[in-house]
Amino acid sequence: MDNQAFPTRPKSIKAAFLRAFGLALLVIMSVFATAIYMAEAKVRDRDLAERAPAVAALFAVKLGKDSALMHAVGHAMMGNAAIAQAFRQRNRQALEDQGRELFEILRTDHRITHLYFDLPDRVNLYRFHSPDRYGDKIDRATMLQAHSRSEPVNGLELGPLGTLTLRMVMPWRQGRQHLGYIEVGEEIEHLISEVSATLAVDLAVLVNKRYLAEPQWQQGQDMMNRQGDWSRFASHVVQAQTMTGLPATLDETVLARLLAGKTVKIKDQGRSLHAALAPLDDAAGHHIGELLLIRDISDLEATFNGYMAVVILLSLGVAAGVFGVFYVALERVDKDYQRQHELEHRLLRMNTEHQRILQLEKLSALGTMVGGIAHQLNNPLVGVVNMAELAAREADDPDRTRELLDEIQRAGRDCRSFVRRMLEFSKVSRFESRPTPIADLINDTVLMFRQTEARHLPVAVELPDPPPELLIDPILVRHALFNLLQNAAQATDGQAGITIRLVAGTDEDSGAPGWSLIVADQGRGIAPEALDKLFVPFFTTRSDGTGLGLPVVQQVALLHHGHVSARNRPQGGAEFALWLPR
Ligand SMILES: Nc1ncnc2c1ncn2[C@@H]1O[C@H](COP(=O)(O)OP(=O)(O)OP(=O)(O)O)[C@@H](O)[C@H]1O
Numbered sequence: 058m059d060n061q062a063f064p065t066r067p068k069s070i071k072a073a074f075l076r077a078f079g080l081a082l083l084v085i086m087s088v089f090a091t092a093i094y095m096a097e098a099k100v101r102d103r104d105l106a107e108r109a110p111a112v113a114a115l116f117a118v119k120l121g122k123d124s125a126l127m128h129a130v131g132h133a134m135m136g137n138a139a140i141a142q143a144f145r146q147r148n149r150q151a152l153e154d155q156g157r158e159l160f161e162i163l164r165t166d167h168r169i170t171h172l173y174f175d176l177p178d179r180v181n182l183y184r185f186h187s188p189d190r191y192g193d194k195i196d197r198a199t200m201l202q203a204h205s206r207s208e209p210v211n212g213l214e215l216g217p218l219g220t221l222t223l224r225m226v227m228p229w230r231q232g233r234q235h236l237g238y239i240e241v242g243e244e245i246e247h248l249i250s251e252v253s254a255t256l257a258v259d260l261a262v263l264v265n266k267r268y269l270a271e272p273q274w275q276q277g278q279d280m281m282n283r284q285g286d287w288s289r290f291a292s293h294v295v296q297a298q299t300m301t302g303l304p305a306t307l308d309e310t311v312l313a314r315l316l317a318g319k320t321v322k323i324k325d326q327g328r329s330l331h332a333a334l335a336p337l338d339d340a341a342g343h344h345i346g347e348l349l350l351i352r353d354i355s356d357l358e359a360t361f362n363g364y365m366a367v368v369i370l371l372s373l374g375v376a377a378g379v380f381g382v383f384y385v386a387l388e389r390v391d392k393d394y395q396r397q398h399e400l401e402h403r404l405l406r407m408n409t410e411h412q413r414i415l416q417l418e419k420l421s422a423l424g425t426m427v428g429g430i431a432h433q434l435n436n437p438l439v440g441v442v443n444m445a446e447l448a449a450r451e452a453d454d455p456d457r458t459r460e461l462l463d464e465i466q467r468a469g470r471d472c473r474s475f476v477r478r479m480l481e482f483s484k485v486s487r488f489e490s491r492p493t494p495i496a497d498l499i500n501d502t503v504l505m506f507r508q509t510e511a512r513h514l515p516v517a518v519e520l521p522d523p524p525p526e527l528l529i530d531p532i533l534v535r536h537a538l539f540n541l542l543q544n545a546a547q548a549t550d551g552q553a554g555i556t557i558r559l560v561a562g563t564d565e566d567s568g569a570p571g572w573s574l575i576v577a578d579q580g581r582g583i584a585p586e587a588l589d590k591l592f593v594p595f596f597t598t599r600s601d602g603t604g605l606g607l608p609v610v611q612q613v614a615l616l617h618h619g620h621v622s623a624r625n626r627p628q629g630g631a632e633f634a635l636w637l638p639r
């Protein structure tokens with residue numbers, strides 16, 4: 058059958074599934090990659106966010122350590138009798154003579170840059186780092202706090218030039234006498250270098266411009282030989298830094314985001330930098346600026362990107378593999394599906410064809426039946442008409458008339474017997490089964506047959522021992538057996554006997570167990586051209602046959618869910634088998 062007869066080709070399962078699968082895979086992969094990227098950014102942010110307090114803490118620790126050193130210096134001065142005497146006598150030269158050597162050691166070895174001796178009214182007596190300046194009143198926060206609290210005070214202080222100094226002011230008492238104050242200080246730029254080296258971040262000190270005036274600040278830059286840019290940021294000025302210069306990309310907007318408490322990723326000459334701020338407070342508690350942390354995350358990012366590439370490639374590989382496997386499997390499923398679809402269509406067509414053939418067969422059977430009935434009735438009726446005409450013509454001859462009337466009567470009887478057989482045939486559809494001893498049924502039938510058969514042909518019966526009881530309609534089976542015996546006798550010319558056998562046998566098609574009731578004769582056998590028409594109603598080869606005997610047998614078999622078969626025996630004669638399920 059050709060395929061083009063079926064225009065509806067089923068949709069490809071493969072294409073539909075693979076499209077959906079591919080899309081799902083794409084979505085999963087992109088979600089996966091995005092999730093990893095976001096996780097990485099989060100880890101990076103948290104790392105820097107945790108590093109900022111660590112920087113602040115380490116810075117505080119270092120300030121504390123240096124403050125402790127300053128305390129020690131203060132005590133060392135107070136414990137030195139010669140210095141104490143010079144201070145009490147307010148003798149600047151004697152202070153210089155006694156303290157210079159110690160100060161120089163502190164300056165070179167411990168970065169102490171400031172050493173003051175101040176009087177109880179906070180007026181400066183002597184500055185070791187600037188001996189020519191004295192007599193001024195000190196009113197920095199550390200001094201004021203030490204003065205009012207009468208105890209040592211230390212803290213950061215922002216000088217007018219922009220320098221950040223760690224200062225320690227210690228009141229000096231001897232007995233009940235208040236001699237004045239010792240003040241020690243250091244510039245803290247070296248501290249940010251140390252913290253930067255320890256925590257592997259670059260640092261910068263940003264001072265809020267609110268606490269500075271540009272001319273003094275500029276003067277400080279000149280003094281320290283620096284080229285600071287006052288206008289780089291609107292709000293802050295860079296006072297110290299561990300890198301050679303702040304990245305150009307760190308602009309006003311980035312600073313604004315940092316001041317809002319965020320961490321920011323910036324690019325600088327191909328490097329990826331990550332920045333955050335930590336607050337910077339002075340001794341008076343003013344928030345004077347920020348410590349800027351900058352972390353170079355280029356290596357980290359490159360490593361991560363490398364891993365990402367590997368992971369994505371691997372995932373792509375796995376996805377491609379899975380896709381391939383699905384493709385091959387679905388290709389097969391698709392083919393099977395197409396084949397099945399085609400088969401279904403064929404079957405549908407064949408079914409329709411079959412229905413049509415059945416319909417035609419029914420019509421043709423009806424035609425045969427009507428033809429058979431017409432034929433069966435026509436012969437005697439033609440005889441009746443002819444003989445009646447003859448009788449009319451020869452009415453004056455009473456003997457001839459009687460003879461013709463006898464003929465007419467015989468023809469009429471033939472018609473009646475045919476009609477009776479037809480009625481018998483129609484009765485066969487009434488079916489009532491009950492357990493029936495088969496031996497009795499066969500014997501009764503044989504007896505009846507022998508009474509109707511003039512030649513009294515011998516009939517042999519072979520039954521299993523003990524003969525079984527079958528669940529059958531005895532009237533119908535007797536009727537069928539009688540027909541088979543009649544046919545056997547009609548096919549036998551001489552005196553050859555007939556055999557009836559009952560054997561256990563399974564159905565060839567279904568394998569169901571059952572019994573075969575077999576009638577075998579030694580007659581003429583079935584004509585080859587008659588073999589496939591035996592069970593067609595009205596098919597007969599006999600002049601006086603109606604062709605209803607075997608259809609009756611078949612109907613009986615079907616009513617019992619059995620079947621009937623016919624064959625010629627090799628040794629001559631025919632054999633009919635009626636199979637009934639057990
Ligand atoms: N035992 C047999 N041996 C040979 N041919 C047979 C045998 N039984 C039946 N046939 C053939 O089958 C035909 C149909 O048989 P069936 O019993 O249906 O009708 P019939 O015997 O011709 O007529 P009816 O039984 O109605 O008197 C017979 O005409 C005959 O040709």
Ligand SMILES: [Mg+2]
Pocket residue numbers: 540543544602605606607
């Ligand atoms: Mg017959």
